[in-house]
Structures are given as structure tokens and as C-alpha cells.
Amino acid sequence: MKLNLRSLEAFRETMLSGSATAAAGRMGLTQPAVSRLIAQLEQDAGFELFYREKGRLSPTPEALMIYEEVDLAFGGLERIDALVRDIATFNAGLLKIVAPPSLSEGVLSTILTRFLDRFPKVRVSIDSRSTETARNMVANRTADCGFVKLPMDRADLSTFTLSASETVCVLPGAHPLAKHEFLTPELLRAEPLVLLGFGTWSRRQIDDAFRDRGVRPDVKLETHTVGSACAFAAEGIGIAIVNALMAKNFVRGDTVIRTFRPQILHEYAFMTSALAPMNRLAAALLEEARGYFDALDKPTTAA
Structure with a gap:
């Protein structure tokens, strides 16, 4: 079986736009031509990709399964x-970055503003995927570079450590515990907590800190971004235990930050593929990121 590239493009555009008519407009074809391309792809694949209901196309479970791979493949072609255009014009091009949402919404905005001031003709694309998918995208060069949380051990990736930040507690300023400079598992006993998703490396360290002190954490709510955790803390749902580097971008109103002890550090790194030399735009972004993080205060030593 050999799948036709044009048929795959029609499939991708239909998934992106939601209809064969819209896909036809994006591809410069007629709607019947796009429908024929999709029908040919289904024939080559041996299964249906869309349900046809009163002229509307709805993706099948099989279509959803292969879409991400098709999208990643076309992302590589776009790269x-x-x-080619970057080489031809020298000071233009597309830099594709993968980064966690909390970083994209926080410090990365400042770093990229400075970067784009230096390279005004450069276009930047920021993608947020699962941790493993993001690493794979950089390793196989679907993305030029990315920001990743350490530790990480992969031979196909090169990493450059950028920063280390404390773990902190975010809580309303009127909370009785706000009077403390440091908050420990003992002080947080029986307090409702807002924690990031179960199973991450930093979450395991937080759980270990409570277990080592003989305290069972009262996890009121679990979420997956620092911004949402801080928002829930501000509403009084619970005390959020998060990364200080990210938290300072989301603290609002009378919400305050207090350092968590025992110390848990969060290390972030810049990553590129180890299978090819770093391109000049990625190198320039690394330089900008290093300058930004070097200007920040260094983490304090453990108490």
C-alpha cells in the first residue's frame, strides 16, 4: 500500500477546516476534487475516514488516530x-518551538519579544504538546527547538540548562498561614491543596516530602497548568504548590507566595536535536533565553 501525498493533504485540510468545501478553498481545488482525493485515500487505506451524514463529514475513530501523525509529517514538510526560504533570504524564516503552556504564557513572552526585536522578519510558531511528543518533535526535527523540564536522559536530544527555581505555595494574603515565610508539610497538615497532575516528577517529589514528614496531603483539586492552580488558590479553593518561576506570572489580587520547604527545585532547559547541528535561529533564541535567565536571581540554598 502506497498512500498518495495529495490525498493525505486533502485529509489533513478537511480535518483542520471541518469540511471538504473549506479544504477545497485552502488547496485551490473544487469540492468534488477534494472528495475524490479523500475517497481515494479511504480506498488505499482500506477503511473509512469520515461518516457521511446529510452532506457533512464527521471523522471516524480511525481518522482521529492517524491525524496527529499526518499533521506531524506535514509539519516536517513545512519545515x-x-x-529553503530562510537560506534564500538569510534574515527570514520560521522558527518552530515547543514549550509547556505555563512557560509560553509567562517568561517565554518576554524572551520572544527580545528575540523578534533582533530578527523582525522571522516568523515564530509555538506548539504545546505532551512532554513525550514535544521531545520527539525536537529529536526528529519536526520542531527546531524547545523548552523542557529536567531531568531528562535521551541520547537524541541536546539540552542546555537555563534555570532552577523554588517550589512555592500560593495562597490568599488573608490566610492565617500567609504570616509564615516558609510553609512545610507540618504547617499544611489538613489544609486543602491544589496540586499539578499526578505522576509528574515534581509531583512525586512533593508527595515524597509529605510522606517523609509523616503528613498525608489533603488534595482538594488537581489541575495541569500553573496558571489554573494559581487561579483556584486565589478563589480560596486550596493552597497551590507550584513552580516559583511560573507562579509569579499568575499571582493576582491579594494572593501571596510563600516558599515551600523542604526545598524542591525545578530545572528548565533548552533542547535541540542531537542528530544535527543547531540552526542559527535556534542558537540566537538560546542566547536570548540564557541572557534572560542569567538576569534572574539565583535560587537560595536549602534551609
């Missing part, structure tokens, strides 16, 4: 196209 080749961007690379």
Missing part, C-alpha cells in the same frame, strides 16, 4: 519549505 523544509521554511528552511
